[in-house]
Amino acid sequence: MRIRKAVIPVAGLGTRFLPATKAIPKEMLTIVDRPTIQYIVEEVVASGIEQVIMVTGSGKSAIEDHFDYSYELETILEQRKKWTLLEEVKKISNLIEITSVRQKRPLGLGHAILCTKDLVGNEPFVVVLGDDLVDASIPCTQQLLNVFNEFHRPIVAVYPVSKEEIHNYGIVEGEEIKEQTYRVTKMMEKPAPETTDSNLAIIGRYILTPDIFTILENTPTGHGGEIQLTDALMELARQNQIYAYRFAGRRYDAGDKFGYIQATLAYALKHPEIGPRVREYLQKELCLG
Ligand code: UTP
Numbered sequence: 001m002r003i004r005k006a007v008i009p010v011a012g013l014g015t016r017f018l019p020a021t022k023a024i025p026k027e028m029l030t031i032v033d034r035p036t037i038q039y040i041v042e043e044v045v046a047s048g049i050e051q052v053i054m055v056t057g058s059g060k061s062a063i064e065d066h067f068d069y070s071y072e073l074e075t076i077l078e079q080r081k082k083w084t085l086l087e088e089v090k091k092i093s094n095l096i097e098i099t100s101v102r103q104k105r106p107l108g109l110g111h112a113i114l115c116t117k118d119l120v121g122n123e124p125f126v127v128v129l130g131d132d133l134v135d136a137s138i139p140c141t142q143q144l145l146n147v148f149n150e151f152h153r154p155i156v157a158v159y160p161v162s163k164e165e166i167h168n169y170g171i172v173e174g175e176e177i178k179e180q181t182y183r184v185t186k187m188m189e190k191p192a193p194e195t196t197d198s199n200l201a202i203i204g205r206y207i208l209t210p211d212i213f214t215i216l217e218n219t220p221t222g223h224g225g226e227i228q229l230t231d232a233l234m235e236l237a238r239q240n241q242i243y244a245y246r247f248a249g250r251r252y253d254a255g256d257k258f259g260y261i262q263a264t265l266a267y268a269l270k271h272p273e274i275g276p277r278v279r280e281y282l283q284k285e286l287c288l289g
């Protein structure tokens with residue numbers, strides 16, 4: 001079955017980025033010349049997705065505005081004959097059909113996904129977190145879709161982390177059935193490093209099947225008083241086979257201060273307009289090799 005819909009949850013509070021996120025959603029913070037969320041939407045478009053379902057919340061209307069038409073701005077750019085900028089601005093509103101649903105209270109990622117039940121309906125779908133960037137030659141979502149086309153089962157994107165980082169992630173144990181693809185045997189939420197030999201951490205890209213909604217409806221509040229997607233995934237894995245895919249690419253947690261700086265540097269260095277100057281600056285001014 002062809003996957004047409006991508007759920008992008010953006011309703012989290014972004015407390016790790018306060019005070020920047022007091023009035024601005026973290027997904028609207030800029031990486032070089034566009035907000036994080038635009039990279040995310042561009043990734044799903046490049047992967048052939050036809051519809052985005054955004055889970056928004058209080059204070060997040062700037063995200064919807066960013067992808068909407070801005071009649072006033074477009075008229076002014078037209079009057080001033082700023083054709084390149086006009087094209088750029090129009091391109092964003094024409095990227096893809098976006099529907100949104102409101103999560104009235106930030107009760108967790110699992111709860112955010114549950115809010116999309118009626119909009120998703122009875123078909124498999126992609127989940128891409130609004131603050132998780134993956135820089136890859138083949139878009140990460142596309143890589144997962146390729147695996148789904150083979151196995152037709154839920155898939156989580158994973159990448160190797162160091163022993164010290166394990167306790168910050170959902171970790172997957174599995175049997176590698178082909179290059180980069182694992183049949184999941186166990187999933188753990190934020191385990192102590194000594195409790196697992198695996199270093200495969202779940203990141204913000206998933207392919208889910210609609211049976212996840214019934215599981216989410218019955219998932220009790222977990223870690224941090226929130227309904228956790230990982231808890232529901234663990235139940236899904238108990239009921240049926242799920243897979244993990246070690247994607248090719250570099251992942252940045254843009255919802256975290258350090259991850260955001262790493263992403264900014266990486267995207268600035270490869271930016272056609274400012275990349276060479278940024279490289280020269282880092283080499284000269286900061287004496288980096
Ligand atoms: P995070 O774990 O990054 O949580 O959520 P957060 O609340 O956004 O940020 P911090 O930890 O307080 O800094 C992962 C993803 O799930 C979404 C977030 O918007 C983010 O894309 N999310 C989280 C929701 O949509 N709703 C929630 O209730 C929680």
